Amino acid sequence: MKIVLVDYGAGNLRSVCSALERAGAKAIVSPEPQAVREADLAVIAGVGHLAACAEGLEREGLAQALRERVEGARPLLGICVGLQMLFEQSEEGGIGLGFFRGPVVRLQARRVPHMGWNTLSVRGKPRIMEGLDGEDVYFAHSFTARPIEELPGAEVDHGGPVVAAVERGALAGVQFHPERSGKAGARLLKNVIAWSRSA
């Protein structure tokens, strides 16, 4: 199985790469749209501002490759800002890919960034979240996606419900960092690998 981490110039992807390896899959980091088209699973990870990330994807022709994947129902996972990029307009500037409907807004809580381990409440029957209801995973973000439609996934509480995961068909995203979430993070990645094999 071929996994491609989409390299659009947004920092370090090796941590995610090695976490995928620990979960039993081999991943490569690539800036090539063709590699993104061909992979069995494409992963968008990254940190920082959505605007810069979205710009990086458009500039390199990667956004088009990702759109084609989604149109063809081929597995795509967004991690952290990668999840936010699956949505639409962001309050911090920039427009996401719009695969899910809804904006990206600043978190409203006593402490922002939302930083640390928080407990997942799974909603619906998302395949990537199997066995993860009630588990703690690591978050580090100031913005959050606000889906318009109800999607299978997971939430955590930080000054109200915050989207932790979403899944629809072959398209999924997690706001937390599986590569830094211990055993629960490893479980998520194993689930993702199994899901992308059959999605």
Added chain:
Amino acid sequence: MVKKRLIPCLDVTKGRVVKGVRFVELRDIGDPVEMATLYSEYGADELVFLDITATVFGHDPIVELVERAAVELEIPFTVGGGVSTLEHARRLLRLGADKVAVNRAAVERPELLTELAEEFGSQAVVCAIDSKKVGPGAGEVVTHGARRPRGLDTVEWACEVVSRGAGEIMLTSIDADGTREGYDLEITGLVCEAVTVPVIASGGAGTVKHLAEAFEVGAEAALVASIVHEAPERIPDIKRELEEAGWPIRI
């Protein structure tokens, strides 16, 4: 609800973890990534590597450490100590550090915080503040291993670094550091109240009760050193005790 965090701090020099009281009598106690992995297995929530040598940018062993930690660790880690320039911080983050802690460089050039936040997001930018007590409820920011007072009020500086882009504050009371008599709850409480970002209490942890006291005044996380270096196997007990005391803790 987000959990309270227990964060072991590893002082590193020339690629090795060392232990000493107030920077004297340094003793080699192990390999940083091996120790970090052990702490992670025992349940540490996050780690801080603090490079206590004044490193020169260009060739420093902390880079190798970050590369290894990034691929081997399953929990987040922060790198601090001697992060002097934008290039240096950028390099550590690009190599896979989850956050960088900036201390003196932020005092000397606060724009650094903004530049880092714009490029990597606030969640990757920790501002370390060393504070010395100068009166009731008053702290002054110090640098250079506490030798140099900077004429900045600790609470005011904390507010400024947040407005400049810091996403977390690691507040060390220089007076309490190394005493094991508990965090300086007064200044910790004042900073927690004044800012909107998470605050990591640092300096003085000796018992589980001290950690609970820091949470009580509003800290989101407690930095620990001696109490875990001496007996890492106690981490699960420490966390269990905090949980029994009613704190949200990851078990």
